[in-house]
Amino acid sequence: MDRRERRMKEREATPATGDTELRSLLGDAATLAAGYLEGLPDRRVTPSATVEELREEFCGPLPEEQQDPREMLARLARSAEPGLMATSGGRFFGFVIGGTMPTALAADWLASAWDQNAGLYVAAPAASVVEEACGAWLSELFGLPDGVTFGLVTGGQMANFTALAAARHHVLERAGWDVEADGLLGAPRVRVLAGEERHVTIDRALRFLGLGTSSLRPVPADGQGRMRPDALRSALAESSEPTIICAQAGNVNTGAIDPLDDICDAAGDAWVHVDGAFGLWAAASPSLRHLVRGLEHADSWATDAHKWLNVPYDSGLTFCAHPRSHRAAMGTQASYLVASETGERDQLDWNPEASRRARGFPIYAAIRSLGRSGVADLVDRCCDHARRFAEALEREPGVEVLADVVLNQVLVRFLDPGGDHGSRTRAVIRAVQEDGTCWLGGTTWQGQMAMRISVSNWSTTTEDVDRSVEAILRAAR
Ligand SMILES: Cc1ncc(COP(=O)(O)O)c(C=O)c1O
Numbered sequence: 304m305d306r307r308e309r310r311m312k313e314r315e316a317t318p319a320t321g322d323t324e325l326r327s328l329l330g331d332a333a334t335l336a337a338g339y340l341e342g343l344p345d346r347r348v349t350p351s352a353t354v355e356e357l358r359e360e361f362c363g364p365l366p367e368e369q370q371d372p373r374e375m376l377a378r379l380a381r382s383a384e385p386g387l388m389a390t391s392g393g394r395f396f397g398f399v400i401g402g403t404m405p406t407a408l409a410a411d412w413l414a415s416a417w418d419q420n421a422g423l424y425v426a427a428p429a430a431s432v433v434e435e436a437c438g439a440w441l442s443e444l445f446g447l448p449d450g451v452t453f454g455l456v457t458g459g460q461m462a463n464f465t466a467l468a469a470a471r472h473h474v475l476e477r478a479g480w481d482v483e484a485d486g487l488l489g490a491p492r493v494r495v496l497a498g499e500e501r502h503v504t505i506d507r508a509l510r511f512l513g514l515g516t517s518s519l520r521p522v523p524a525d526g527q528g529r530m531r532p533d534a535l536r537s538a539l540a541e542s543s544e545p546t547i548i549c550a551q552a553g554n555v556n557t558g559a560i561d562p563l564d565d566i567c568d569a570a571g572d573a574w575v576h577v578d579g580a581f582g583l584w585a586a587a588s589p590s591l592r593h594l595v596r597g598l599e600h601a602d603s604w605a606t607d608a609h610k611w612l613n614v615p616y617d618s619g620l621t622f623c624a625h626p627r628s629h630r631a632a633m634g635t636q637a638s639y640l641v642a643s644e645t646g647e648r649d650q651l652d653w654n655p656e657a658s659r660r661a662r663g664f665p666i667y668a669a670i671r672s673l674g675r676s677g678v679a680d681l682v683d684r685c686c687d688h689a690r691r692f693a694e695a696l697e698r699e700p701g702v703e704v705l706a707d708v709v710l711n712q713v714l715v716r717f718l719d720p721g722g723d724h725g726s727r728t729r730a731v732i733r734a735v736q737e738d739g740t741c742w743l744g745g746t747t748w749q750g751q752m753a754m755r756i757s758v759s760n761w762s763t764t765t766e767d768v769d770r771s772v773e774a775i776l777r778a779a780r
Contacts, residue, residue, distance in 0.1 A: 328372050329416075335380045340405075343392035343762075347739035352385035360386075393763040394741035394771050399555060399581050399610050399712075402760040407614040410668030414661045421661035423640060424647035430661035431648050437666045442622060444670075444678060445586040445606075448599050452626040454633065454654035455662050458619040459580035462605030464508040465621040465654055467547065468632035469603060470574040471512055473625055474545035477572070483631055487513045495519045496538050497549035498530035498561060502578055505549050526749070527706055528554035532565035539569060546573035552595055553582020556748050556755060558689075558710035560585065564597025575601040580619075581759065584611040585710060587675075588682040594709065603629075611682060611711075613761040614665040621654070629653060681761055685711040688758040688768050695772040702779070705753050713756040714748050717779050725752035734778035741771035 352360075360382035370378075389395055391402040403411075419427035421434070438453035456462050471493060475482045478491040493514055497505055499521040506516050523534040530550060539546065548570055550561040560582050567575050577583070577598060583606040585591040586598060598604070602625060608618035623629035634652040636642060643649050651657050673681065686708075693708045696715050705714040719727035732745045732754050746755045754775075758768075 324372065328376060331373055331376050335376070336408075339380075339384070339387075340391070343389055346389055346392065348389040348392060348394050348742040349736055349739040350386050350388050357382075357386045388742065391760070391762075393760055393767040395760060396741060396743040396756045396758060396771065398744060398755075399757045399759050401607075401610045401613040402762055403615045404613045404669055404672070404761050406672040407612075407665040407669040411615045411665040414664040417661065417664075419661040420658050421663065422651040422657050422659050423649045424643045425641045427661060428647070430663055431650060433661070433667045434650060434663035435648055437663050437670065438620075438622075440670050441620060441666075444675065445583055445604070445622075446592070446599055447604065447622055448624055450626065451622045451624050452629045452653060453620060453622045454629075455650070455666070456619045456621060456654050456656070457617040458609060459502070459578070459605055459607045460504040460507065460619070461655060462580070462607070462619040462621040463502075463504050463549075463576070463578055464511055465629075465633065466576050466603035466605050466623060467505075467508050467512055467514075467549075468655070469623050469625060469629040470547045470576055471514065472632045473602070473628040474547060474574055476628070476631075478545045491545055493518055493545045493547060494542060495547045495549060496522050496535060496573070498522050498524045498528070498551055500524040500528035500530075500554050500556075500559075501549055501551055502555055502580065504580075505578060527559040527709075528557045529559045530561040530566065532562055532569055535566060536569045539571065539573065548573050548575045550575060550577050550601065551582070552577055552579035552585065552598070553710060554712070555580075556712065556714055556746050556753070557706035558582065558708070558712035559706070560594045560709065562597075563595055563601065567597050567600035574603070576603045577601045577605070579604055579606045581607060581610045582710060584678075584682050588679040588686075590679075590683060591686065591710070608662075608666050608669070610759055611685070612666065612669050612678070613681070613759075614662075614669050618662050618666060620666075682711075685758040685760075685763065688763055688765070689713050689756065691765065691768050692756050692758070692772060695769070696775065699776055699779070705748055705751065711758045713758075714746070714753045715756070716751055716753045728752045728754060731775070731779045735775055738774050738778060740774035741767075743775075 390400045419430045421427045421430035424431040434455055442451050454465050456465055471482055474493055480490045495518045497519055509516055520538055522530050522538055524530055550563055550566045552560045586595045604622040606620050608614045609616045630652055689708050689711045693704050693713045696702045697704045701718045703716050716724055716728045717731045718724050729752055743756050746753050
């Protein structure tokens with residue numbers, strides 16, 4: 304076999320290499336994706352397949368032979384669809400899950416096609432510069448101080464981790480300890496003051512960072528879940544150890560925002576981190592900006608783009624007001640890594656990843672297409688829908704709204720004539736999930752079982768809210 308024949312054979316053996324096969328395959332993917340998205344308004348939100356059925360579909364023996372790429376893709380879509388939760392549709396209100404705007408989705412497809420390794424400028428120049436634009440635009444939208452550094456990470460969890468790594472470096476360096484070189488054995492103790500209603504990813508980040516959850520001193524919160532500044536001041540006065548304060552913008556249950564101006568005022572030398580996975584977006588809305596007053600005085604911030612900006616998973620951001628500490632915690636060097644020397648930005652110096660997806664492209668597309676006013680409108684719209692939910696449910700006898708609706712979160716419970724409100728609320732949640740018109744989950748809020756409604760999707764309409772309210776009340780009757 305000569306060289307030409309060998310190459311022909313190789314091409315035949317490699318699925319979808321020819322131009323027409325490639326276009327057909329990607330065309331199929333686009334058709335399947337568009338069909339799925341177009342069907343969302345009429346589709347049951349809840350998956351119909353059981354875990355056994357899904358295992359039956361997917362978990363056969365390891366395939367020995369190749370399969371035609373187009374057949375494989377069609378089969379993949381057919382098998383997966385019954386197991387998809389319609390989280391990208393307008394009537395999914397569980398957890399805090401955004402959808403994906405078409406512009407961001409399209410840019411994400413390009414990011415996959417370009418397949419850039421966005422760790423180093425030299426390997427992916429456009430990805431690096433697009434991240435610079437995202438960092439600059441978002442810090443302006445949030446009103447963060449000039450010169451903040453940033454990192455694009457997988458989500459709120461890693462955004463908290465990255466920011467707290469910078470905080471750990473900073474407070475220990477001030478205490479004369481180099482944590483990057485010497486670790487934590489024998490280091491001065493670091494204490495972390497965080498609201499008792501903090502998100503669980505704070506505790507997990509402390510575990511990852513070796514600070515441990517026993518470094519955490521919970522600060523009492525008020526009835527809405529906001530850290531109490533008077534309690535913070537007392538906690539601060541107890542010790543002069545290196546201290547990190549974890550404040551929160553957007554409680555995962557109530558949406559409540561800690562009083563950031565009072566917290567930053569009280570902090571003194573302590574590092575203030577703001578976990579704003581979704582609540583930081585209040586800063587982008589002129590009508591909600593007052594809720595995060597004082598935000599700019601903090602030292603680091605974490606947020607998500609896959610929640611309220613509605614870009615595809617996974618996408619979070621961390622910002623830091625101390626570039627040297629951020630770089631000291633995250634920076635990486637090796638002889639084979641071609642570090643930029645003339646001011647270009649190597650992303651791996653600002654986040655905990657090495658090889659990584661170019662997740663700046665969908666963020667860029669989202670902000671570029673919405674503009675400042677579009678982002679504000681997206682945030683305001685979700686909050687209006689949340690208020691509509693609360694008002695409609697509250698009108699019904701036996702339904703109690705448990706917390707002020709300040710952002711996009713609503714907490715309700717269903718009163719039981721016999722007094723077992725917890726069981727009744729759980730039963731209503733289960734019935735709503737089984738009905739499939741919408742999906743929402745439950746939580747325990749200050750000792751009471753509650754239904755959680757989170758409106759985080761760009762495509763939710765007033766009609767979606769009204770249909771969902773009807774479904775909830777149907778389940779409750
Ligand atoms: C306040 C807060 N912090 C952190 C997170 C974690 O974010 P992610 O799931 O993107 O890691 C969440 C998720 O809902 C959150 O609400």
